[in-house]
Amino acid sequence: MAEIQTHEYDVIVVGAGGAGLRAAIEASAMGARTALVCKSLLGKAHTVMAEGGIAAAMGNVYSEDNWQVHFRDTMRGGKMLGNWRMAQIHAQESPDRVHELEAWGALFDRTQDGRIQQRAFGGHRYDRLAHVGDRTGLEMIRTLQQHAVHKGIDVYMECTISRLLKDGDRISGAVGYWRESGEYVAFKAKAVVLATGGTGKAFRINSNSWEYTGDGHSLAYWAGAELIDMEFIQFHPTGMVWPPSVRGILVTEGVRGEGGILTNSDGKRFMFEYISDYFRAETAETEEEADRWYGDKLNNRRTPDLLPRDEVARAIVAEVKAGRGSPHGGVFLDIASRHPADYIKRALPSMYHQFKQLADIDITAAPMEVGPTMHYTMGGVRVEPDTGAATVPGIFAAGECAGGMHGANRLGGNSLSDLVVFGRRAGIGAAEYALGLGSQPVLAEADVNAVTSELEACFGNDGGENPYAIQSDLQDAMHMLVGIIRTGAEIEEALGKIAELKARAMKAGATGGKAYNPSWHLAMDLRSLLTVAEASARAAGERTESRGGHTRNDYQETDPEWGKWNLSLSQAADGSMKLEKTPLAEMPAELATLFEEAK
Amino acid sequence: MAQVTLQVFRGDANGGEFVDYTVEVDEGQVVLDVVHTVQATQAADLAVRWNCKAGKCGSCSAEVNGKPLLMCMTRMSTLDVSQPISIAPIKTFPLIRDLVTDVSFNYEAASQIPAFAPCAPNADDGTYRMMQQDVERGQEFRKCIECFLCQNVCHVIRDHPENKPNFLGPRQFVHLAELEMHPLDTADRTEFIRKTGGIAYCNITKCCTEVCPESIHITDNAIIPLKERIADKYYDPFRWIFSKLTGRD
Ligand SMILES: Cc1cc2nc3c(=O)[nH]c(=O)nc-3n(C[C@H](O)[C@H](O)[C@H](O)COP(=O)(O)OP(=O)(O)OC[C@H]3O[C@@H](n4cnc5c(N)ncnc54)[C@H](O)[C@@H]3O)c2cc1C
Ligand code: SF4
Ligand code: SF4
Ligand code: FES
Numbered sequence A: 001m002a003e004i005q006t007h008e009y010d011v012i013v014v015g016a017g018g019a020g021l022r023a024a025i026e027a028s029a030m031g032a033r034t035a036l037v038c039k040s041l042l043g044k045a046h047t048v049m050a051e052g053g054i055a056a057a058m059g060n061v062y063s064e065d066n067w068q069v070h071f072r073d074t075m076r077g078g079k080m081l082g083n084w085r086m087a088q089i090h091a092q093e094s095p096d097r098v099h100e101l102e103a104w105g106a107l108f109d110r111t112q113d114g115r116i117q118q119r120a121f122g123g124h125r126y127d128r129l130a131h132v133g134d135r136t137g138l139e140m141i142r143t144l145q146q147h148a149v150h151k152g153i154d155v156y157m158e159c160t161i162s163r164l165l166k167d168g169d170r171i172s173g174a175v176g177y178w179r180e181s182g183e184y185v186a187f188k189a190k191a192v193v194l195a196t197g198g199t200g201k202a203f204r205i206n207s208n209s210w211e212y213t214g215d216g217h218s219l220a221y222w223a224g225a226e227l228i229d230m231e232f233i234q235f236h237p238t239g240m241v242w243p244p245s246v247r248g249i250l251v252t253e254g255v256r257g258e259g260g261i262l263t264n265s266d267g268k269r270f271m272f273e274y275i276s277d278y279f280r281a282e283t284a285e286t287e288e289e290a291d292r293w294y295g296d297k298l299n300n301r302r303t304p305d306l307l308p309r310d311e312v313a314r315a316i317v318a319e320v321k322a323g324r325g326s327p328h329g330g331v332f333l334d335i336a337s338r339h340p341a342d343y344i345k346r347a348l349p350s351m352y353h354q355f356k357q358l359a360d361i362d363i364t365a366a367p368m369e370v371g372p373t374m375h376y377t378m379g380g381v382r383v384e385p386d387t388g389a390a391t392v393p394g395i396f397a398a399g400e401c402a403g404g405m406h407g408a409n410r411l412g413g414n415s416l417s418d419l420v421v422f423g424r425r426a427g428i429g430a431a432e433y434a435l436g437l438g439s440q441p442v443l444a445e446a447d448v449n450a451v452t453s454e455l456e457a458c459f460g461n462d463g464g465e466n467p468y469a470i471q472s473d474l475q476d477a478m479h480m481l482v483g484i485i486r487t488g489a490e491i492e493e494a495l496g497k498i499a500e501l502k503a504r505a506m507k508a509g510a511t512g513g514k515a516y517n518p519s520w521h522l523a524m525d526l527r528s529l530l531t532v533a534e535a536s537a538r539a540a541g542e543r544t545e546s547r548g549g550h551t552r553n554d555y556q557e558t559d560p561e562w563g564k565w566n567l568s569l570s571q572a573a574d575g576s577m578k579l580e581k582t583p584l585a586e587m588p589a590e591l592a593t594l595f596e597e598a599k
Numbered sequence B: 001m002a003q004v005t006l007q008v009f010r011g012d013a014n015g016g017e018f019v020d021y022t023v024e025v026d027e028g029q030v031v032l033d034v035v036h037t038v039q040a041t042q043a044a045d046l047a048v049r050w051n052c053k054a055g056k057c058g059s060c061s062a063e064v065n066g067k068p069l070l071m072c073m074t075r076m077s078t079l080d081v082s083q084p085i086s087i088a089p090i091k092t093f094p095l096i097r098d099l100v101t102d103v104s105f106n107y108e109a110a111s112q113i114p115a116f117a118p119c120a121p122n123a124d125d126g127t128y129r130m131m132q133q134d135v136e137r138g139q140e141f142r143k144c145i146e147c148f149l150c151q152n153v154c155h156v157i158r159d160h161p162e163n164k165p166n167f168l169g170p171r172q173f174v175h176l177a178e179l180e181m182h183p184l185d186t187a188d189r190t191e192f193i194r195k196t197g198g199i200a201y202c203n204i205t206k207c208c209t210e211v212c213p214e215s216i217h218i219t220d221n222a223i224i225p226l227k228e229r230i231a232d233k234y235y236d237p238f239r240w241i242f243s244k245l246t247g248r249d
Helices: A018-029 A067-077 A084-103 A136-149 A215-222 A270-274 A287-295 A309-321 A341-347 A349-359 A414-436 A445-460 A467-481 A488-506 A518-542 A589-597 B031-041 B104-112 B132-141 B149-153 B161-166 B170-180 B190-195 B207-211 B218-235 B237-246
Strands: A005-014 A034-037 A154-156 A159-167 A170-178 A184-194 A233-240 A261-263 A331-334 A368-377 A395-397 A565-571 A577-583 B002-012 B015-025 B061-064 B067-070 B085-088 B095-097
Touching: A005 A018, A005 A170, A005 A215, A005 A414, A018 A034, A018 A136, A018 A184, A018 A414, A034 A184, A067 A084, A067 A589, A084 A136, A084 A414, A136 A414, A136 B104, A159 A184, A159 A215, A159 A445, A159 A518, A170 A445, A184 A215, A184 A414, A184 A445, A215 A395, A215 A518, A215 A565, A233 A309, A233 A349, A261 A270, A261 A309, A270 A309, A309 A331, A309 A368, A341 A349, A395 A414, A445 A518, A467 A488, A467 A518, A467 B031, A488 A518, A518 A565, A518 A577, B002 B031, B015 B031, B031 B085, B061 B149, B067 B149, B104 B170, B132 B170, B132 B218, B149 B170, B149 B207, B170 B190, B170 B218, B190 B218, B207 B218
Parallel strands: A005 A034, A005 A184, A034 A154, A184 A395, B002 B085
Antiparallel strands: A159 A170, A170 A184, A233 A368, A261 A331, A331 A368, A565 A577, B002 B015, B002 B095, B061 B067, B061 B085
16 A cells, blocks of 8 residues: 555644634644644534534623532533533633633623623523624634634644554554545544544434534544443424424524523413423423513523423423424424514524525514424543543543533533633643653554555445445434433334444445545444444433433433443443443532532 | 436546436425435435535535525525526636535635734723624624635636735635724734735625625625725825724724
8 A cells, every 4th residue: 555644743633623623722832743633624613503602600791600600500401410520620611711712802792891791591590601693603613713723733624533543552643534635644643632523413303514423432432432421412402393404403592592482382381381390499480480580580580491401302392292383393482572673683693594594484573493403412532521531541532522521411502611611621631641751652554554444445345335325224213213212122223223234334335436525434434423323322221211311211210329320331352332330420518519509 | 396407517627527417306405405315316426515504614605507605505496496407616716526626725815814913901800891882893704604605706816816826805805804893903914905915906896795695795894994994004194093093994
């Protein structure tokens, strides 16, 4: 085989969303030779799609807000299964990270007195989400992108990383390919920061982009690292449902944050019927109180329309099942009757645009039809809270592909803040590790060649299985069998299907040449997609309770005993997937009291 | 369900041709959906860029029936499906393959722009205060999703590729306007805009504004004010200094 293009760095960051960009900026600032590698063009990562805002307890709207309240909301939203230390760091550091974005050029919406405006979101006690209309992610990625571009970080765009390699037990680099030419590329690196985002493309109805094939999860797993919490999948309650071609596209929670309400076919605000005991004390009981809450959050309790996402998504499924859904199998989300048209257009411009252009619906005049859509992967690479270090020396992870921070369910707005808080920390962690390592670990040529021959093999399968058909079958299986409400029998069936699909994927053929060939790219992405699908199914089968983004029809109760355990997955010596129960980190007493004091 | 014939450009830098594909169109589908149908069922290696399928990332720019637009935001129902629909890559940038072009020109241009240079925090708590009306001007420019459709239609580089080394294009003028009008920025990029930016090449045809999917008033709100600043600076330095100091024109 021809000589493979090889580059040498201290740190390579895989992924250029909010987490990857922030990590690269920090690693480079610490003096580490840093490269940023991404599958798409710079600035197109998933983060660009984020709408509603970034959560940070700055207290600009309610001075009562502080990190303790944010910490408590995050832990409770995650059904107490999150890593307390991550939730603490996140709540403490996110205000600084938001101010930092501003100092790097971000233009957030303002309060009357010129501070950063904050809006209400599900599960947050106070108005907490800094935002720019409903295009916060674009603001964030552009700010970070422009900042990074001027820091002299080498960027490798449309370059996919396929495998991490090790020298002994520690990382020595990575191998991938240029999508444009199909040529292979090797990186010698002391440390790798994974920031590849989520796994949504394993599901039929999702709000995610083509890139969400669980690559970072799989790269870490194949290199021997642990994944945790893979059973917890967030189905966002409000995706578009009609027309069929846009099914799953996100309708931001900001619509409800701005006053939008959920109604059923009887015109009833059904969420009042679905207030679980867990959240009863902090949720409004009457429509009057709920409506007062928008204007006065100190003396009223939150509207049930803004319960955490898992609660709202299940309620919508129940309404539709009971025959009270909208014409196309969702429920109604009404902002039109709540605000004047010009206010809606100003506060939610891209929602207005999206419905007008894709569904012929004017949201200032008519209600939207919405239903659950696979949105976010809570599970991810198990990391050390302070540094982002995975369980394999030299692997770091941040953002959606890291696990632990959000527990069983993520609160809206807590991802964008997670990206910059832990992106920065992983950047520091990786740079410190790499700079402390001294000599460059050896990237063995034989290992590199083994990876490239595997990638090359898809071409030998010309005339083999169509990779698009395999992905489509996987999406159906996951959606039907490991979806928003699951049973043990269904999960078993899913595992059987995943095994079949794996066999088919090995025979998936790429047609055509190597230059910019999506069939080849997908054939390779299928391997990570199937790995994360199996991980989610296995963990979901093991957890015999319902909690957050994991609802079992055969085990409907939340079991306090399960609340003490995470499920951890790693690759056994024989290549099979090993599942272990690992104890949840115990919260120190001074933090635990925050939950007793709360009413 | 209706049947439609797509004429999709297939080829690379060495040349290519339009190839006909006949596919079914489902209710509500956008052009990108139909291109994906072709990919999944008839031409697995058809190269196309996309990410969000919601008009937010600016990846899926193409020329559909000769019109530059985002494929993911163009519904099939807005096209005459009784006739074949042509889908071609954007023209101004070198072709990589099929519908994918090499847009690195735009990234190189961006890297030359002098970085945001903020003033010191202006509030006691070490952060900034800005008023909504002061950020709104910049917010319009920051809606840009970098689809490069404006770059694609600008005749300065579309018809005259030889101008590329001397002209950054409308997308970068939007970015420059945003920096120049940023309430916290302290740098002066007038000379850069004139010399490296090549803003004088622009003769305000407004073609860029017409195609912007984010409805940014590229010419009226970004380019013309930048041109005025340059004119002011070179012909009326006092007025320029006044406006730079006070933020008022
Ligand atoms: C429509 C939508 C709206 C949202 N709104 C909000 C919101 O308002 N607030 C909030 O907090 N969260 C929101 N979220 C969630 C949030 O946007 C994501 O969780 C977050 O942006 C993920 O960021 P990331 O940095 O982890 O990864 P991403 O931004 O997804 O970036 C992943 C990067 O990894 C790269 N990559 C992946 N695999 C490889 C590989 N093998 N090799 C090389 N590169 C690779 C990709 O190219 C990309 O650059 C929203 C999500 C969606 C889908
Ligand atoms: S207005 Fe100027 S920048 Fe825009 S297309 Fe015309 S010449 Fe190009
Ligand atoms: S200014 Fe408009 S047309 Fe130009 S790149 Fe930005 S969004 Fe696209
Ligand atoms: S795919 Fe993102 S704009 Fe079309």
